[in-house]
Amino acid sequence: NAGVMQNPRHLVRRRGQEARLRCSPMKGHSHVYWYRQLPEEGLKFMVYLQKENIIDESGMPKERFSAEFPKEGPSILRIQQVVRGDSAAYFCASSPATAQGGYEQYFGPGTRLTVT
Amino acid sequence: EDQVTQSPEALRLQEGESSSLNCSYTVSGLRGLFWYRQDPGKGPEFLFTLYSAGEEKEKERLKATLTKKESFLHITAPKPEDSATYLCAVQATGGFQKLVFGTGTRLLVSP
Numbered sequence: 001n002a003g004v005m006q007n008p009r010h011l012v013r014r015r016g017q018e019a020r021l022r023c024s025p026m027k028g029h030s031h032v033y034w035y036r037q038l039p040e041e042g043l044k045f046m047v048y049l050q051k052e053n054i055i056d057e058s059g060m061p062k063e064r065f066s067a068e069f070p071k072e073g074p075s076i077l078r079i080q081q082v083v084r085g086d087s088a089a090y091f092c093a094s095s096p097a098t099a100q101g102g103y104e105q106y107f108g109p110g111t112r113l114t115v116t
Numbered sequence: 117e118d119q120v121t122q123s124p125e126a127l128r129l130q131e132g133e134s135s136s137l138n139c140s141y142t143v144s145g146l147r148g149l150f151w152y153r154q155d156p157g158k159g160p161e162f163l164f165t166l167y168s169a170g171e172e173k174e175k176e177r178l179k180a181t182l183t184k185k186e187s188f189l190h191i192t193a194p195k196p197e198d199s200a201t202y203l204c205a206v207q208a209t210g211g212f213q214k215l216v217f218g219t220g221t222r223l224l225v226s227p
Binding site: 004031033035041042043044045048055056058059091093095103104105106107108109110 | 148152159162
């Protein structure tokens with residue numbers, strides 16, 4: 001009965017490098033969401049994906065950030081050419097395809113990205 | 117724009133001292149209001165969903181209530197293990213499923 005899994009839990013990158021964050025949703029869930037939590041700020045929505053489709057990317061920065069959720073494998077959040085301002089905790093959440101049990105989203109433990 | 121405001125920012129209680137946390141919201145149309153608990157260094161843990169004004173949900177020492185403009189999380193006779201940040205979020209109707217979060221209330225319960 002595994003929950004949402006994220007890896008790595010901690011990631012250190014130098015300015016200009018790429019960061020790849022992975023998320024495996026809960027078993028039976030096909031909807032994935034990415035949120036970012038900056039120090040002393042609330043959780044901010046970034047992107048909502050279903051298998052092979054981006055449904056809502058209204059919270060994604062226009063440049064350097066991309067997300068995918070392939071037919072097979074985990075969802076990936078990719079940050080190119082990282083800058084110090086990208087340092088944050090990135091959380092993935094998942095929910096089932098239908099809302100029979102409610103609309104709640106279940107969160108993973110997060111990836112803490114530090115850009116040096 | 118959908119907005120969530122939580123108060124107080126921080127709350128310190130003695131063990132057994134009951135209190136309430138507030139979540140005020142503005143949303144175009146409310147699909148659901150969610151309460152989460154977040155411990156340091158961890159992801160948010162789901163607590164409750166409320167869908168309509170007048171609804172109440174309970175779990176152990178916690179009770180969540182909802183009106184048309186705000187929600188309260190009542191903590192009865194708290195224990196030190198209830199210390200955490202409590203997050204409130206709303207989800208709007210008619211659109212996609214993103215959650216809009218408040219900045220949370222940091223609760224510290226002293227023995």
